[in-house]
Amino acid sequence: MDLIAEAAAVRENAHxxxxxxxxxxxxxxxxxxxxVGCNVENVAYPEGTCAEAGAIAAMVAAGEREIAEVAVIAGSPDPVPPCGGCRQKLAEFGARDIPVTLATTAGQKRVTTVGELLPGAFSAHHMD
Known part of the structure; x- marks a missing residue:
């Protein structure tokens, strides 16, 4: 299953x-x-939900806890990385080396990793 295609399809449902x-x-x-997940805005701006957070919530609701690969797509001139909060959410459920493909609707792609997106991530071992 092509993750970019899945992300592009659900993007159409964004609010x-x-x-x-x-x-x-x-x-x-x-x-x-x-x-999959898409962004869901709210007129009270801070109450919206990012696409990555929606996909993670669906995963957790289904009983899974380990991300192996991520794709994010937006209609922008350059591939858009996850916001800071979503980077931390991805780090919660994915190892530093999991691939994250960032794409545009025009076909541009950039592959990175969770660790590259969030070096020095806060993790559970900091709470020991």
Whole structure:
């Protein structure tokens, strides 16, 4: 299953009436299951949900906890990385070396990793 295609398809369901900036995300778990999410804006701006957070929430709701691969797509001139909060969320469920493919609707792609997106991530071992 092509994660970019899955992210592009769910992007169409985004609720973005304020920014008109639709984002789609797809994550594959270590079990091979794919979960998708899209951004959901709210008129009270801080109450919106990012696409990555939606996909992670669907994964957790289904009982899975380990991300193996991520794809994010937006209609932007350059591939858009996850926001800081979503980088931390990805680090919660994915190892530093998991691939994260960032894409545009025009076909540009950039592959990075969770560790490159969030060096020095706060983790559970900091709480020991």
């Amino acid at each position: 973005a009436p304020y920014s008109n900036f639709k984002v789609g995300a797809a994550i594959r778990t270590s079990a091979g299951t794919v979960y």
